[in-house]
Amino acid sequence: MGLLQEIIFGLVTGSYIAIAAIGFTLIYGIVNMINFAYGEYLTLGAFIGLVAATMIPVPLPIAALVAMVGGGVVSIVLARGFFTPINDTGPVPMLLTSIGLGIALRNAIRLVGGRGARYFETETATFRFDAIPDVSLGPVDLLGGFFVTSEQLIVIGAAVAVFVAIHGLLTRTDVGIAMRAMGDDESLARVRGIDTQLIRDSVWVLAGVLAGLAGVLMAIQTNVSADTGFSHILQILSAAILGGAGSPYGAILGAYVIGLVLAVSTAFLPSSMTGLSSAVAFVILVAVLLVKPSGIAGKEVREA
Amino acid sequence: MSVLDKLPDGHGDRALLAGLACLLVGALFAFTPLRAQLPSALYVFVEVGILFAIYGMLVLGLDLQYGHTGLVNFGHVVFFAVGAYATAILSAQDSFSGLALGYPWPIGLAAGVVVAAVLGLALSATSIRLRGDFLAIVTLATAEIFHSVFVNFEETFGGNVGILGVPRPIAALVEGDTRLVVTLLVLGGVTLVTLAAVTRLTEAPYGRTLRAIRADELVTRSLGKSTITYKTQAFVYGAALAGLAGGLFALYNGAVAPGFFTIQVTVTIWIGMLLGGAANHRAVLAGLAIIMGLRLVSRFALDVTPVSGDVFASIRLIVVGLILVAVIRYRPAGIWGDARELGVDR
Amino acid sequence: MSLLSTDGLVKEFGGLRAVDNLSMSVDDGELVGVMGPNGAGKSTFFNCVSGVIKPDAGTVTLDGTDVTGDSPESLAHQGLVRTFQNTRELETMTVRDNVRLAAPNQPGERTIPALLRSSAMQKHEEGVRKRADELIEAFELDHLADEYSSSLSGGQRKLLELARALMLDPDILMLDEPFAGVNPTLTGEIADRIADLNDRGMTVVIIEHEIETLSELVDRLVVLQQGSLLVEGDPEAVLSDERVIEAYLGGDAE
Numbered sequence: 032m033g034l035l036q037e038i039i040f041g042l043v044t045g046s047y048i049a050i051a052a053i054g055f056t057l058i059y060g061i062v063n064m065i066n067f068a069y070g071e072y073l074t075l076g077a078f079i080g081l082v083a084a085t086m087i088p089v090p091l092p093i094a095a096l097v098a099m100v101g102g103g104v105v106s107i108v109l110a111r112g113f114f115t116p117i118n119d120t121g122p123v124p125m126l127l128t129s130i131g132l133g134i135a136l137r138n139a140i141r142l143v144g145g146r147g148a149r150y151f152e153t154e155t156a157t158f159r160f161d162a163i164p165d166v167s168l169g170p171v172d173l174l175g176g177f178f179v180t181s182e183q184l185i186v187i188g189a190a191v192a193v194f195v196a197i198h199g200l201l202t203r204t205d206v207g208i209a210m211r212a213m214g215d216d217e218s219l220a221r222v223r224g225i226d227t228q229l230i231r232d233s234v235w236v237l238a239g240v241l242a243g244l245a246g247v248l249m250a251i252q253t254n255v256s257a258d259t260g261f262s263h264i265l266q267i268l269s270a271a272i273l274g275g276a277g278s279p280y281g282a283i284l285g286a287y288v289i290g291l292v293l294a295v296s297t298a299f300l301p302s303s304m305t306g307l308s309s310a311v312a313f314v315i316l317v318a319v320l321l322v323k324p325s326g327i328a329g330k331e332v333r334e335a
Numbered sequence: 336m337s338v339l340d341k342l343p344d345g346h347g348d349r350a351l352l353a354g355l356a357c358l359l360v361g362a363l364f365a366f367t368p369l370r371a372q373l374p375s376a377l378y379v380f381v382e383v384g385i386l387f388a389i390y391g392m393l394v395l396g397l398d399l400q401y402g403h404t405g406l407v408n409f410g411h412v413v414f415f416a417v418g419a420y421a422t423a424i425l426s427a428q429d430s431f432s433g434l435a436l437g438y439p440w441p442i443g444l445a446a447g448v449v450v451a452a453v454l455g456l457a458l459s460a461t462s463i464r465l466r467g468d469f470l471a472i473v474t475l476a477t478a479e480i481f482h483s484v485f486v487n488f489e490e491t492f493g494g495n496v497g498i499l500g501v502p503r504p505i506a507a508l509v510e511g512d513t514r515l516v517v518t519l520l521v522l523g524g525v526t527l528v529t530l531a532a533v534t535r536l537t538e539a540p541y542g543r544t545l546r547a548i549r550a551d552e553l554v555t556r557s558l559g560k561s562t563i564t565y566k567t568q569a570f571v572y573g574a575a576l577a578g579l580a581g582g583l584f585a586l587y588n589g590a591v592a593p594g595f596f597t598i599q600v601t602v603t604i605w606i607g608m609l610l611g612g613a614a615n616h617r618a619v620l621a622g623l624a625i626i627m628g629l630r631l632v633s634r635f636a637l638d639v640t641p642v643s644g645d646v647f648a649s650i651r652l653i654v655v656g657l658i659l660v661a662v663i664r665y666r667p668a669g670i671w672g673d674a675r676e677l678g679v680d681r
Numbered sequence: 682m683s684l685l686s687t688d689g690l691v692k693e694f695g696g697l698r699a700v701d702n703l704s705m706s707v708d709d710g711e712l713v714g715v716m717g718p719n720g721a722g723k724s725t726f727f728n729c730v731s732g733v734i735k736p737d738a739g740t741v742t743l744d745g746t747d748v749t750g751d752s753p754e755s756l757a758h759q760g761l762v763r764t765f766q767n768t769r770e771l772e773t774m775t776v777r778d779n780v781r782l783a784a785p786n787q788p789g790e791r792t793i794p795a796l797l798r799s800s801a802m803q804k805h806e807e808g809v810r811k812r813a814d815e816l817i818e819a820f821e822l823d824h825l826a827d828e829y830s831s832s833l834s835g836g837q838r839k840l841l842e843l844a845r846a847l848m849l850d851p852d853i854l855m856l857d858e859p860f861a862g863v864n865p866t867l868t869g870e871i872a873d874r875i876a877d878l879n880d881r882g883m884t885v886v887i888i889e890h891e892i893e894t895l896s897e898l899v900d901r902l903v904v905l906q907q908g909s910l911l912v913e914g915d916p917e918a919v920l921s922d923e924r925v926i927e928a929y930l931g932g933d934a935e
Contacts, residue, residue: 131659310483539795550771559757
């Protein structure tokens, strides 16, 4: 498969990772925790979307909206129940709690939803571009014919829409500006009269909404199973940290880097070892944390 | 620990004696015609007991790293895995998947410990300065990287099948019930000796320094202690212990495969440690026993109820996840831990 | 003879000069106070000297040796011991353990002696315990010896920090706001103990906001403003110096 094709896959992966990573990194920057249960928010979003699309049924965009609303609700309920009460215990207890919550959620979903994978039924249009000539570099085709499906275009399009919306939120709305203030310096924000708990709640809702959307998009591209979200949590985490923990713009950049690296490394790895490509994401994560923990755009995370 | 005015010779020394006694009795059964008989109802307990002994070494190592020194290691299984694989590769005689170099098993075991320690050294050299939750992520990611490597480099590590044909020294000496009993005695003995060693270390001024580092590293440095050295040592000792556990596991199981070394192991160890009470060695072993006891209970319940194994596993894991959440929220010092010791008396 | 001196010390944080070309010296046996309005750079100065942060330029000399940029643990071994402003005493340890911890060169702090519980280690530990108990008694904390230091009052914590610092037998003691958050009675007691230590030859440098107590206690006062030295000298003279009054009352760095 040509490199160009892999790059397209990378852009698609990067797109839904980016949407999720924005939510994830906002939680990190404003609630000050690494939410390891976030993958489950995506899975729930995917399931809600699936139920809406197949059982009710509603067209895909509506299902996505239902998933987004569902995601937001789930997120704030879980936050209020599990995370807000222990807000002042520190990042490690909160991380551990999210790990426990994630395990419980994942298995609860497995109980209810079963072990198999489900698929969204979508009508796909495929656009083929076969006329492009092959240009080879050793065993790798640099160009070559490629195709793009309408699903992929939807994913990428949705992501772009999200980026624009988030930018608007953060720069033009009171809530968004307050979020940025809190992300920069919480005590200062409080002094300025910002209701920090309200903003935290807003971040949870926003992150849940994004997770719901990302879950549906991910499910369209792959499938829906209890493990869908969890299998991507480390990529989401890598993207957020690579871009600078706490920075939504950095998260977008980080996500596309991760997506492209994943896809391109699949092209270059021998076919028996394609499973290693996910390890590549982790290697990037470790490398970033060791060399420049503040990532591309974020704050210092080393201790004194 | 602070009220004692003479150096304690309490449970640490008793553990040492008990451990040596176990090893002695085990050797007795292994090398003499003495044989043991086990009622078949007890088999499952002995098997879980053997696994408990191995995981016990893991939790003691983690307790040294986190309970005493405050290092949040969420990839502990990687040292277990690396130790097991190193031992397996070096000592396996004939595995149709992966490497098998056929050296004598003591060399394999020693290599397992060394390789795990080296990995611990590499990790601590690079990551020991990271903030708690980020250290957790780096260690977790490292474990996932190695897991992926073990699965994908099939020629070396045997892929999902793993490495077979690892020598089983005890199995070579005795059979049947005796084999189970000897294994339990030997591994239990090693764990007890480990408990003694770790207890000695932490009851000495060494432990005092570790706990001071956990409390406030800057103050400890200002009092003249080279905290980087201590943190590195605690990390490496914990890793080496896990490597030993891995090597012993390989030599007991006769095979290693990625399925034995998943994040579930790390989670089990952590929950056991937190449930029992971090920084208290006997408590963390007790906590681990409770968590593994749950596994036993579900195994029995499985025989009785008309529910599939998968469903039970899921239910058990839901319970386990909620236990972790509950402990952190309501009883962060665990059942037997000292809340003031751990700084969680709110 | 100068025991501790800095020469041209500079530390910048994001374009702001917290310490600006600061040169000062402390003689053996002196009791020096460092004061200045908020933002004067007192804490940064202390941190640069005690190895907590590395200065951008300039040197720090301790007893003739260049110790610029040395680590806190190295400085402690070389005779410079400091306390912390926010009473960062070790809350999850008892008073006794806090003090015992500080003893230098304990064989029991190394792996092999700890594991073997060697007699050398046991003997040394006995000595450490005795010395710690003596200090705890001297500072009248013995009734709290087995309390976790988290349950101590502000003043008691400061006393604990002093006792702990003394276990290291320092040549020079640097105290970071020893009177902050302490009631007047205990403040007087702490001041008396510091004076006592100094009478017996200990060199002491103190940062404080509590100007009254500080000026009564010290031999010499150093006033910092915006990272550099404003005035230094006899406490009375310094306090009545116009520049100092201006610095504290006028529109200064806040």
